[in-house]
Amino acid sequence: DAGVTQSPTHLIKTRGQQVTLRCSPKSGHDTxxxxxxxxxxxxxxxxxxxxxxxxxxxxxxxxxxxxxxxNYSSELNVNALLLGDSALYLCASSPGGDGNLxxxxxxxxxxxxxx
Amino acid sequence: QKEVEQNSGPLSVPEGAIASLNCTYSDRGSQxxxxxxxxxxxxxxxxxxxYSNGDKEDGRFTAQLNKASQYVSLLIRDSQPSxxxxxxxxxxxxxxKLSFGAGTTVTVRA
Numbered sequence: 001d002a003g004v005t006q007s008p009t010h011l012i013k014t015r016g017q018q019v020t021l022r023c024s025p026k027s028g029h030d031t032x033x034x035x036x037x038x039x040x041x042x043x044x045x046x047x048x049x050x051x052x053x054x055x056x057x058x059x060x061x062x063x064x065x066x067x068x069x070x071n072y073s074s075e076l077n078v079n080a081l082l083l084g085d086s087a088l089y090l091c092a093s094s095p096g097g098d099g100n101l102x103x104x105x106x107x108x109x110x111x112x113x114x115x
Numbered sequence: 116q117k118e119v120e121q122n123s124g125p126l127s128v129p130e131g132a133i134a135s136l137n138c139t140y141s142d143r144g145s146q147x148x149x150x151x152x153x154x155x156x157x158x159x160x161x162x163x164x165x166y167s168n169g170d171k172e173d174g175r176f177t178a179q180l181n182k183a184s185q186y187v188s189l190l191i192r193d194s195q196p197s198x199x200x201x202x203x204x205x206x207x208x209x210x211x212k213l214s215f216g217a218g219t220t221v222t223v224r225a
Binding site: 033035040041042043044045048050055056058088090092102103104105106107108109 | 119147149151157158159160161164203205207209210211212213214215216217218
């Protein structure tokens with residue numbers, strides 16, 4: 001049973017560029033959440049996708065956008081990269097059903113460095 | 116006021132001792148609480164969750180919840196060097212968002 005997978009593992013971009021990160025949820029999970037984790041901090045919620053719609057968003061600017069596909073996989077896009085966007089980006093998936101919404105399982109993350 | 120706060124670390128304990136980690140939260144409506152373990156350079160791993168007041172035990176881990184005091188804790192009994200990691204407390208805020216504390220780093224001395 002494959003867990004949550006993310007690609008790429010590492011990425012180096014220049015300020016002003018755009019980046020796309022990808023996530024495949026754990027088998028049987030239909031909900032995907034994205035988090036940003038800066039060094040020494042806890043993960044910060046970016047947004048959550050369910051049924052191909054963004055259903056909740058954290059305190060992140062519109063430069064951060066996402067998408068969920070019919071197979072439940074998801075992408076995170078960040079435009080006009082800033083140095084402060086350098087972080088570990090985590091994807092977490094949850095099983096379906098209201099009772100399990102918060103039991104989120106994380107992928108290995110994508111380390112983004114903006115220079 | 117932060118949504119989730121954890122006691123500042125780092126926490127250093129000798130092998131075989133009990134490590135005690137604390138977490139407070141601001142939303143009185145929160146009903147479920149999660150502890151994640153994160154090894155250096157790795158992603159968070161869910162190790163415990165608790166929904167009801169009182170204690171929940173899973174192996175060497177015990178989660179304790181006191182909703183009246185808005186307090187949740189994690190005890191690690193018989194601490195092992197492999198328990199050395201950062202422990203993150205997570206609390207749902209609103210319908211779908213998990214809010215995380217900054218984490219407490221635990222070092223188990225052999």
